[in-house]
Amino acid sequence: MAITSIKNLKEFSTNNDRFEGAHTLCPGCAHSMIVRELMNCTDDNLVISSNTGCLEVSTAVYPFTSWDTSWIHIGFENAATSVTAAQVMHKVRKKKGNLKDNDAPVKFVAFGGDGSTYDIGFQWLSGAMERGHDFTYICLDNENYANTGGQRSSATPVGAHTSTAQAGTHSYGKKQKKKDIVSIMAAHGSPYVAQLAPNKWKSMAKGFQKALEVEGPCFINTVSPCCTEWKFDPKDTINLTDLATDSLMFPIYEIIDSHELNILYRPKNPISVEEYMAAQGRYKHLFKPQYRHIIEEVQKDVDAKWDLLQRREEARL
Amino acid sequence: MAQELNLLATDNRGQSQLEAGMNLAGWDEVTQGTVLTSFEGDATGIANKKAEERTYSDFNSYTASVASWRVQKPVFNRDICIDCQNCWVWCPDSSILSRDKQMLGIDYDHCKGCEVCVEVCPTNPKSLLMFNEHADLEESLAAWPEKKKKEKK
Ligand SMILES: Cc1ncc(C[n+]2csc(CCOP(=O)(O)OP(=O)(O)O)c2C)c(N)n1
Ligand code: SF4
Ligand code: SF4
Ligand code: SF4
Ligand SMILES: [Mg+2]
Numbered sequence: 241m242a243i244t245s246i247k248n249l250k251e252f253s254t255n256n257d258r259f260e261g262a263h264t265l266c267p268g269c270a271h272s273m274i275v276r277e278l279m280n281c282t283d284d285n286l287v288i289s290s291n292t293g294c295l296e297v298s299t300a301v302y303p304f305t306s307w308d309t310s311w312i313h314i315g316f317e318n319a320a321t322s323v324t325a326a327q328v329m330h331k332v333r334k335k336k337g338n339l340k341d342n343d344a345p346v347k348f349v350a351f352g353g354d355g356s357t358y359d360i361g362f363q364w365l366s367g368a369m370e371r372g373h374d375f376t377y378i379c380l381d382n383e384n385y386a387n388t389g390g391q392r393s394s395a396t397p398v399g400a401h402t403s404t405a406q407a408g409t410h411s412y413g414k415k416q417k418k419k420d421i422v423s424i425m426a427a428h429g430s431p432y433v434a435q436l437a438p439n440k441w442k443s444m445a446k447g448f449q450k451a452l453e454v455e456g457p458c459f460i461n462t463v464s465p466c467c468t469e470w471k472f473d474p475k476d477t478i479n480l481t482d483l484a485t486d487s488l489m490f491p492i493y494e495i496i497d498s499h500e501l502n503i504l505y506r507p508k509n510p511i512s513v514e515e516y517m518a519a520q521g522r523y524k525h526l527f528k529p530q531y532r533h534i535i536e537e538v539q540k541d542v543d544a545k546w547d548l549l550q551r552r553e554e555a556r557l
Numbered sequence: 558m559a560q561e562l563n564l565l566a567t568d569n570r571g572q573s574q575l576e577a578g579m580n581l582a583g584w585d586e587v588t589q590g591t592v593l594t595s596f597e598g599d600a601t602g603i604a605n606k607k608a609e610e611r612t613y614s615d616f617n618s619y620t621a622s623v624a625s626w627r628v629q630k631p632v633f634n635r636d637i638c639i640d641c642q643n644c645w646v647w648c649p650d651s652s653i654l655s656r657d658k659q660m661l662g663i664d665y666d667h668c669k670g671c672e673v674c675v676e677v678c679p680t681n682p683k684s685l686l687m688f689n690e691h692a693d694l695e696e697s698l699a700a701w702p703e704k705k706k707k708e709k710k
Contacts (some may be wrong), residue, residue, distance in 0.1 A: 249641060249642035249643065249645070249646055250640065250641075250642055250658040251658070252642070252646065253642040253645045253646070253655040253658060254655075254657065254658060255604075256603075256604060256605065256606060256607050256608065257608070257651045258603065258604060259651060260617060260618050260619040260651060260667075261618065261619065261623070261650045261651040261652055261664065261666070261667025261668075262618040262619065262620075262621040262622060262623045262650075262666070262667050263618055263650075264623070265649065267626065267649070267650075267669040267670060267671035268649060268671035268672075268673055269649050270649070271649075272649040272650065272651075273646075273647055273648075273649050276649075276651060277646070282604075283604035283605060284604075285604075299618070300593075301618075302591065302593075303593065303615075303616055304593070304616060304617070304618040304621055305593045305595055305616055305617060305618060306617075306618040306619075307595060308595050308596070308600075308603055308617070309595075341601070438647070441646050441647075474671040474672065474673070475671060475672035475673055475675065475676050476676065477647075477649070477671075477673055478647055478673060478676060478677055479676060
């Protein structure tokens with residue numbers, strides 16, 4: 241496959257965008273940073289499918305499309321299904337030799353939000369992973385159902401305020417822990433799964449290229465800070481992603497063949513979860529005396545998860 | 558409508574709906590699905606064509622503008638820029654015009670004024686700053702701040 245040079249940003253910037261402007265994502269939305277990076281990682285033909293969500297509705301506002309590649313949208317939960325169906329059709333037609341350009345390399349990619357990935361499209365994703373198609377699934381994890389007004393999903397972390405897990409006199413927001421989607425996907429026997437973040441553009445580009453290159457079903461969870469629902473200034477999207485990766489709320493790592501775990505970013509000066517939370521309106525209630533203990537609980541969880549990741553990296557299992 | 562289509566009087570309901578549907582091709586009628594083409598003619602090798610070499614179709618959002626979303630706009634100062642391309646990689650609206658490793662300026666049709674590019678610009682003073690949407694380029698450049706001394710922590 242033809243991967244593009246990601247040696248440094250100057251070389252990377254010689255790529256010609258295939259994700260066009262005048263989509264209607266909010267100013268500062270990280271979804272488009274991630275999508276642009278994926279599409280600039282390769283100059284192969286792409287067949288992309290998106291689940292319903294901010295990305296899908298904002299890039300296909302009739303009569304416009306922001307996609308310079310083949311792009312399919314069917315429903316909320318079935319990007320994995322549609323793109324793997326296209327992949328099978330392509331395989332068969334290639335074998336029969338009846339494609340327009342039979343040798344042109346094509347990559348198949350599905351995008352889903354956390355709502356459609358962790359919850360509503362979960363069994364469709366699981367099915368596509370189990371069937372072993374050659375495709376890459378990328379979750380744009382903004383930890384809520386952003387497109388419908390910020391409901392909680394199973395990706396929402398403990399203590400976050402959402403429209404369906406509200407903070408107030410008797411509630412500190414969401415009570416349940418975030419689902420560990422990366423481990424679940426690794427457990428499907430996937431050759432490549434990872435958690436990546438747009439502030440670390442190079443490890444993200446490398447991970448995308450690996451996923452596109454490796455044969456088989458690959459899964460990547462990307463951190464996608466949502467200024468609208470996390471409640472921060474749009475200009476700070478990358479600053480906030482820095483806080484997310486430096487506080488280890490979002491550790492950056494990959495798992496190859498279900499067991500070979502590599503940590504891809506070790507913060508030199510890790511910051512506290514408190515500092516990360518303080519930068520967002522969705523956690524503001526946790527700074528009241530009666531809910532402060534929640535911050536400590538989340539910190540303990542984050543420490544334990546980081547410890548586990550390091551031990552798994554060492555043990556190779 | 559129901560009478561017109563004679564929905565209740567036939568066992569070929571699907572057929573008559575389909576036939577009626579053929580005459581209802583207006584923009585406000587529900588259709589089975591929509592295919593939009595991003596380019597006029599052949600799109601082979603599009604990844605290796607720069608925007609100015611492409612034949613975008615009217616359906617491509619590239620031909621639309623979100624300029625009216627802005628209250629403030631980023632202004633680019635070529636004299637300070639080091640072409641690091643931070644602004645290019647993180648602009649969420651594909652609005653940093655980079656060609657041959659050089660930053661050339663901003664695509665004001667697609668920029669929404671989010672200010673991310675200003676935040677990630679590493680030069681001192683910054684090579685991108687926000688100005689009022691109607692500010693004049695010459696005046697903006699004339700008002701550019703001096704190099705900031707490092708604050709002692
Ligand atoms: C089956 C189904 N259920 C619910 C919806 C309504 N719906 C549309 S977008 C959306 C939120 C999507 O959330 P997520 O997947 O996290 O993507 P985001 O918008 O946050 O990027 C919901 C609930 C739908 N379109 N289809
Ligand atoms: S609501 Fe959040 S995810 Fe949706 S477009 Fe706005 S910033 Fe992006
Ligand atoms: S203000 Fe935002 S949209 Fe405009 S060029 Fe800068 S990063 Fe891009
Ligand atoms: S971030 Fe600043 S210095 Fe770097 S290319 Fe953009 S304008 Fe130039
Ligand atoms: Mg979401």
